[in-house]
Amino acid sequence: MPLLPLLDRLIGFPTVSSQSNLPLIDWAGAQLGAAGFAVTRIPSACGTKAGLLARFGTGPGGTLLSAHTDVVPVEGQDWTVAPFALTRRGARLHGRGTTDMKGFIACVLALAEGLRARPPARPVMVALSWDEELGCRGIPQMIDRVIPVLGRPELCVVGEPTLLRMATGHKGKASYRAICHGTAGHSALAPRYRNALHPAAELVLALRAAQERLLREGLRDPDQDPPCATVHAGVLRGGVALNVVPDRAELLFEIRHLAQERPEDILAGIPVPEGVEIACTGAYPGLETDPARLGALARLLPDPAPVKLAYGTEAGYFAGLGIPTAVCGPGTMEDGHQPDESIAETELHACLALLERLVRAG
Template identity: 35%
Template sequence: MADLIACPTVSSESNLEMMAYLADRLTSLGARTELFTDPSGHKANLFATIGPDRPGGIVLSGHSDVVPAVAEDWASDPFEMVERDGRLYGRGACDMKGFIAAALAVAPDYAAAELARPVHFAFTYDEEVGCLGAQALVRELARREHRPAMAIIGEPTLMHLVDGHKGCCEYTTRFTGTAGHGSAPERGVNAAEYAARYVARLLELRGALQARANADSPFDPPWSTINVGRIEAGVAHNVIAAHAQVDWETRPVRPEDGPFVSETMRAYAEEVLLPAMRAVSPEAAIETETVGEVAGLIPMPENEARKLVAELTGANGAEVVAFGTEAGLFQSIGMSAVVCGPGSIEQAHRPDEYVSLDQLGACLGMLERLGSRLAAA
């Protein structure tokens, strides 16, 4: 875990050093390893298998990237693991290098056993900025004749079972107007004003999404949400803003709510805002970039991954959470999936992020019992 934390795999940087380290460790155990680089060549997914070359088996999945860390806000170097009072501190300690380290720790036991079903290790890039690596990985898995049957995604859940979470669709909408003197606003196209109207329409949609919520939704809140994360526009008080940008997201409870929001906003931009902008300047424009559209994890009446992990941990039930994971992507290609990992999401993305030794011990116990189960299958 110290080695993993020492790799500063912030999403804006390369993860190749960490992926090479993981690949070397697994290859030395006899695992069949594959590295898949992204188009830039600076990021990679790792997919490795221990056990027989046959359909089925279980994936242990974790993302390699972490959010930024401002050293001044930490009690110690965020990229050097420190142990204090039964806790291991460092950026990514719970989100989610603790789980990846636990998976590596039990890998020698898997390699030494006569597994009847394979164990797959799936470590991805850019989860924090749209699950980009996992989207590429599941496309690769979907093309294969031998596809895993289920997945455990080791996000921090305090080792509780999670079988449902909302999706996450992130967008950046850019407005191009025409600059001019603030004393004659009617002579330009104020991108800031049209961005404000766009945001107002987004906020109106919140009510529509609440009305669409299922009465028996297990989520809190039970409806799909919209959040405006950032608005940027203009250069000075007395200048008509020529450019504006809105960063926003929606977290769908139901799969159809994502397209409902994106299509409604597309129509509003093209049919209401753009005609008004181009009546003043034909060059005016509105463009929306899709940062990421990640499927939610839909709670299912039958879920073999949930059943297996419940047996391994002794859990009596499963819950849903507000944060997103890569689990829904595995589910989208026909695999059963459950989220269960060490540490608390309350520690993720914060200064002095940590995972407790007790939580890591519980995770190791689950993974060791999984190995025994697969060897006896």
């Protein structure tokens, strides 16, 4: 199948993170199998989703191309085209996932279809995951299988949208839930009871103070924006009625940290009020790759200067295996997660041409 029909099929799978991605994985696995790849399916712990690892060719080294299959929801967004069908408007192609990141998957599948006729000198590998949009929840269930199944690639390219610039770094993230305990009672006797909102508010102020301290004194990377770790309180819930002292409050917050930092160390410096329990609800590592290890990719780019990303990806997991890893894909995240999400068709063809040159280089 040509590139655009491949993208049309991929967009047609409504792989919102709340739904199963199994139909897409079945179809993509069949496409790769027909192209001569050895395909290994990796089911999720819940059994309703899956990823895959696929390899073409023999011998050491090679290139790994990685993507996630899930997309963000469309509910509450003002779409003017069908979100799960490919629609052309002039030079742009619209549909959920065109940019983030089924456009890259379409390029990978189009590349795969031509490898059997002209096999490259080194192996080509593919990794497709699930639930990246929920905080990279799928890839941790796959990552220990990558090298045993695929071997050790010389390069991993995670195809998130970067306008085909080579991104060598981004922050990691840890998400937390704080449960604040109190005792319920009538508000007319409020001083007799412990109001769960009070330690919650104290914790919010402590998080704010920690952010101010990081801005003044924290470890810095001038290529990141902001240049230091960030602490953010996003959701606070508590109370059932104005005349009832709340006995429980919940606060959701996050720490986004430089790749060389540990979020638990930042958390340890934040005073936690009495009666508060904090649990980590999800995390993914940052990325910090030496550009000197990415020469095979950089030499093929019109602009080889490395950049760093504001958003997170799965790349840190592959880098954690010791694989030189970059984020480089078609489109820009400014178009991702938006109503009428779209990508320029020229970006897709440029990406496919880049992948062709990359897997045949050397």
